[in-house]
Amino acid sequence: MSKLKVVGEKSLTNSSRVVGLLAQLEKINTDSAESDTVRYVTSKILHLAQSQEKTRREMTTKGSTGMEVLLSTLENTKDLQTILNILSILVELVSSGGGRRASFLVAKGGSQILLQLLMNASKESPPHEELMVQTHSILAKIGPKDKKFGVKARVTGALTVTLNLVKQHFQNFRLALPCLQLLRVYSTNSVNSVSLGKNGVVELMFKIIGPFSKKNSSLMKVALDTLAALLKSKTNARRAVDRGYVQVLLTVYVDWHRHDNRHRNMLIRKGILQSLKSVTNIKLGRKAFIEANGMKILYNTSQECLAVRTLDPLVNTSSLIMRKCFPKNRLPLPTIKSSFHFQLPVIPVTGPVAQLYSLPPEVDDVGDESDDNDDADLEAENEVENEDDLDQNFKNDDIETDINKLKPQQVPGRTIEELKMYEHLFPELVDDFQDFELISKEPKPFVFEGKVRGPIVVPTAGEEACGNSGSVKKGVVMKEKVSPKGEEAKEDVKSSDRTLPQQPGGQNRSASSAHSFSSDIVRALDRITLQNIPAQAVSGLAAGAKKDCGLPLTVLSCTKPCPHMTACGSTLFEGRTVHLGKLCCTGVETEDDEDSESNSSVEQAPTVEVPDGPALHDPDLYIEVVKNTKSVPEYSEVAYPDYFGHIPPPFKEPILERPYGVQRTKIAQDIERLIHQNDIIDRVVYDLDNPSCATPEEGDILKFNSKFESGNLRKVIQIRKSEYDLILNSDINSNHYHQWFYFEVSGMRPGIAYRFNIINCEKSNSQFNYGMQPLMYSVQEALNARPWWIRVGTDICYYKNHFSRSSVAAGGQKGKSYYTITFTVNFPHKDDVCYFAYHYPYTYSALQMHLQKLESAHNPQQVYFRKDVLCETLSGNSCPLVTITAMPESSSYEHICQFRNRPYIFLSARVHPGETNSSWVMKGTLEYLMSNSPTAQSLREAYIFKIVPMLNPDGVINGNHRCSLSGEDLNRQWQSPNPDLHPTIYHAKGLLQYLAAVKRLPLVYCDYHGHSRKKNVFMYGCSIKETVWHTHDNAASCDVVEDMGYRTLPKILSHIAPAFCMSSCSFVVEKSKESTARVVVWREIGVQRSYTMESTLCGCDQGRYKGLQIGTRELEEMGAKFCVGLLRLKRLTSPLEYNLPSNMLDFENDLIDSSCKVTSPTTYVLDEDEPRFLEEVDYSAESNDELEVELVENTGDYEPSAQEEALSDSEVSRTNLP
Helix, strand or coil: CHHHHHHHHHHHHHHHHHHHHHHHHHHHHHHCCCHHHHHHHHHHHHHHHHHCHHHHHHHHCCCCCHHHHHHHHHHHCCCHHHHHHHHHHHHHHHHCCHHHHHHHHHHCCHHHHHHHHHHHHHCCCCCCHHHHHHHHHHHHHHHHHCCCHHHHHHHHCHHHHHHHHHHHHCCCHHHHHHHHHHHHHHHCCHHHHHHHHHCCHHHHHHHHCCCCCCCCHHHHHHHHHHHHHHCCCHHHHHHHHHCCHHHHHHHHHHHHHHHCCCCCCHHHHHHHHHHHHHHCCCHHHHHHHHHCCHHHHHHHHHHHHCCCHHHHHHHHHHHHHHHHHCCCECCCCCCCCCCCCCCCCCCCCCCHHHHHHHCCHHHHCCCCCCCCCCCHHHCCCCCCCCHHHHHHHHHHCCECCCHHHHCCCCCCCCCHHHHHHHHHHCHHHCCCCCCCCCCCCCCCCCCCCCCCCCCEECCEEEEEECCCCCCEEEEEECCCCCCCCHHHHHHHHHHHCCCCCCCCCCHHHHHHHHHHCCCCCCEECCCEECECCCHHHHHHHCCCCCECCEEEEECCCCCCCCCCCCCCCCECCCCCCCEECCCEECCCCCCCHHHHHHHCCCCCCCEEEECCCCCCCCHHHHHHHHHCCCCCCCCCEECHHHHHCCCCCCCCCECCCCCCCHHHHHHHHHHHHHHCHHHCCCEEEEECCCCCCCCCCCCCCCEEECCECCCECCEEEEEECCEEEEECCCCCCCCCCCCCCEEEEECCCCCCEEEEEEEEECCCCCHHHHCCCCEEEEHHHHHCCCCCEEECCEEEEEEEEEEEECCCCCCCCCCEEEEEEEEEEECCCCCCEEEEECCCCCCHHHHHHHHHHHHHHCCCCCEEEEEEEEEECCCCCEEEEEEEEECCCCCCHHHHHHHHCCCEEEEEECCCCCCCHHHHHHHHHHHHHCCCCHHHHHHHHHCEEEEECCCCHHHHHCCCCCCCCCCCCHHHCCCCCCCCCCHHHHHHHHHHHHHHHCCCCCCEEEEEEEECCCCCEEEECCCHHHHHHHCCCHHHHHHCCCCHHHHHHHHHHHHHCCCECHHHCECCCEHHHCCCHHHHHHHHHCCCEEEEEEEECCEECCCCCECEECCHHHHHHHHHHHHHHHHHHHHHHCCCCCCCCCCHHHHHHHHHHHHCCCCCCCCCCCCCCCCCCCCCCCCCCCCCCCCCCCCCCCCCCCCCCHHHHHHHHHHHHHHCCC
């Protein structure tokens, strides 16, 4: 205890001495005392500052006048020793304690005083070396903390002083080092950098920089850092190129690389690379780099560095430089416009479509157009007090700040007479139900009618001569009573029962499949045409048949022509043939055809139980629906996943952990294409633009196809033996929006790692960098009773590539680059047929099939279900409108009144075709609303649901990512939709306007979407107060009175839906979103609870599904949970009139968990529904070592007032009460 006391006293004494000495120094300054006294006092302060951290802290604490006293003395004294003492004190203060003390010195005016001292000292001849060393050392430390340091240095003339010192004394290591450090600080100012360059500083740096040497490495390091800063100026970079310094830098780098065996000079090597990185920012620099063989030099040196992890910064910087210098190429396409053309009924006068039609044909040509404006560097620097202000202004720039615009103002839009055209779509408001039998309140079993229950008989391929033409075609051959016999049958079942591993690339699956499939039978057919099948066989093809215990799936195969089948010219389609894609027919060849027919039957065939079989999926019905689906390319093929259907796999699919260094490895392989061009095959194997492009016959080349509904793949180029570049098709009547893909691959071999590169994506980043995998569907697996899409692929990354489009084609954007999705797949089966997709496909035909099944299965005495046509799309497809509610209890006046007065819920989905997850969520909603559960019945009795399940049928059918056939994003047309160009939006808005006109405003409007760059499920809503709050105008936000009801539904969902994340929700209204459905329905129609519900394409990072990729089971569950949320919302909005049984809502979640098992199988980067976000991730699409930070914008961080929060909390707590 006594020791502690002594230390305290000593400390106190020292602090007191400093205070006393500073006070004494202040008094001396006032009295103009002898210089000896000043010298003595400052030397004592220096001694204390050197020996005691507490002394240094005392002098720089808030409120201390010590710094002012020292600076005042420094400014007024002429005594050299006193000046050196004070400079030494300042060096001690700023050398420790981080940047805070340097900022403290700047705040006290230190930089101006020290710059003036430097100018005064330079007038002496020769200047005092120690004084110059100390002054430059301090200025180099405090300069970066002074936002106006560059201007101050230029105005005082300090630039010239420092530069001349380096020129005269660059052999003097002790003086040159701090001078170079200060030059580096000067050079961060663009105007200073240009000025220094004109005075020969670039040439001076190259006198210091040289080959490998163990001497003066510190000086070389600082010289390189200074050079890198100087070369950021285009003027200086051009000067360096003109003098041949690019070649010098490369030569010096190779020399250091070879001699620095122990890697002790990594910072010097990185400094050289940083200088190369700066000089290659200009076109001339990149050209000089290529001519100096820079690509090969950096490629070879970086490959040699891979073995040493500590050299990763060198590898990453080299990779950045090489990517930047890789010559920009146009895509290998005749035009970047879509392969398909659709003639619009009206050509817009303005907008992207009008521009597209006016573009000259040569706009696709790509030049290196990223720099070389000679005057750009001469602009005065933009002095900003705080860099954070820039971020803040940028971040809030899109937020609507006009209170008058924010306030919802119901706009009639159309007259009552015009809106009467929608009366026929609201028969529920006028029906008296006199002709209905309203007698049963008992649930009717949810049974699908019309199809005989039975096993799925999988069609088999066989060759059959066509009697008419004499040619040989391949078609579906159905054997009515054929099944594998004896041992072979048992083996088939055994093989089919095997579960699918999470990564289907293992050798074990290849080996297991060999047991049941004979290699001479396994083959991919060019095409399979669906034939008319005898009535006896049709009953077995009912894939929609589902029993409680599971789906019986019978796998039948035959390799011989079947005499029962009709000729292949007779097809199911009238006027055109419909084909299934290539099918790999597998099975066991029977010894004798007659024996197998006489001794076997379909019923006796082995079956495989598939849990949660597709109750709504019916292959026959799907084919019938496809007949009426109109596509621009007039597709006649059906993809097998759409024919077979999809059920979710019985295993979890975790978010993929990306191996270290995968992106730079892929980039290095891309760079090898330029360096080793002779190794590149460069063979086109699939091309939509060239109908005569022959399908390769070689057995080791993959075959591709995308000519089916929702398919998107334009061109495939074989790069290496097992590597392919894939190019996606633009949206029709557009030249961009490449992200959605859906295509077929066949002809593969197991045991080979195939790399696929989709090279014309547009978004600046993707969840493929953060654990998302593409989806694959294997026909072999489907035949083995595993008909599901699974996440596949390794070595996945998403990065900027060397393909780009001209600024004209890019709509004025400079240097618009494309991005690559790359993934590697090992196929489990030989000659399989596999499909790949961006997300789980959900076609327009699938929607129509599901709606027909729901309509045929519902109990009309209990469920009011109507399927109307809202309108026809541009290509003549019908846009379905669904109405669901409960039938009235009777036709009595009271019951009819109750029926008609139910509040409306208006739902829509799939305005963006590439957001297929929104359709799966909608499917979950529809199935739940039509189910027999008590809560579903309560929900139907509570609301009338008006649902437009697919707002953009044409876009979905034709494989678009974001637009309709008009080439426009339909979710930007809600303010003024054109009835000719945007009919679905025009009439959907008309329905809402009609409801507003008849005073039946929906309680909730929700538009289902998908989000490509965030995880979880979340909502965007509209709030005046939160929007104003985000502008940081707290006074204005306090004046706004607003009902907080818009937060209730999201809060409910965050409690009951495991995939939903409240913290990702936002209720801010942005200017760029003013023409979206969410904002227009809120502002013009007057629906307070107007939402966009976004579902991730990747997975979840919170809740029960944390760390898992999302699947159709979770998406459909979200759709059902949304319904439960509406039921709870009803309790909150109408607690008196709506008394649900107390045990009902507690039972809801368990009910959904058990019944919501799946029962059946966006985008131009500057124009999307996704606010910027910040995710803590380690990868970027832009670079390897410099993380691309995306600003947080409107991400739900609004904090309600205590009163509002209390209200909201009480609401949510009530949702959990019995």
